[in-house]
Amino acid sequence: MSDYDPHQQQRGGMALVAPRARPRRRLQKPRLYKVVLLNDDFTPMEFVVMVLMEIFYHPQEEAVQIMLHVHRKGAGVCGVYPSEIAETKVRQVNNLTRKHQHPLRCVMEPE
Ligand code: TYC
Numbered sequence: 347m348s349d350y351d352p353h354q355q356q357r358g359g360m361a362l363v364a365p366r367a368r369p370r371r372r373l374q375k376p377r378l379y380k381v382v383l384l385n386d387d388f389t390p391m392e393f394v395v396m397v398l399m400e401i402f403y404h405p406q407e408e409a410v411q412i413m414l415h416v417h418r419k420g421a422g423v424c425g426v427y428p429s430e431i432a433e434t435k436v437r438q439v440n441n442l443t444r445k446h447q448h449p450l451r452c453v454m455e456p457e
Pocket of ligand 1: 385388389390394413416417
């Protein structure tokens with residue numbers, strides 16, 4: 347291989363990638379997702395507060411406020427995270443909810 351040719355896609359089995367003419371000044375911000383709890387008529391309030399403390403690390407008083415907000419308004423944000431962390435939180439809530447056989451629903455949505 348003699349000269350470096352950034353426009354040559356493939357040479358000798360190695361992919362070559364043209365360097366950016368101008369480097370990005372700033373890193374791309376990671377997309378964030380809201381993890382949202384939905385209200386239902388059956389899940390005990392204490393269970394929701396426990397979820398908010400154990401999975402989202404809210405102190406008890408905050409957890410009670412978030413639970414009451416969800417209870418009154420129908421839905422509420424537990425936290426905002428990058429996608430993989432949000433997915434993990436939703437899975438943890440769903441696993442705990444299934445284990446205790448409550449109908450609590452937890453979803454994530456782009457911020
Ligand atoms: N509405 C439930 C009750 O009255 C409490 C509750 C709050 C359930 C928040 C779900 O995400 C929820 N027991």
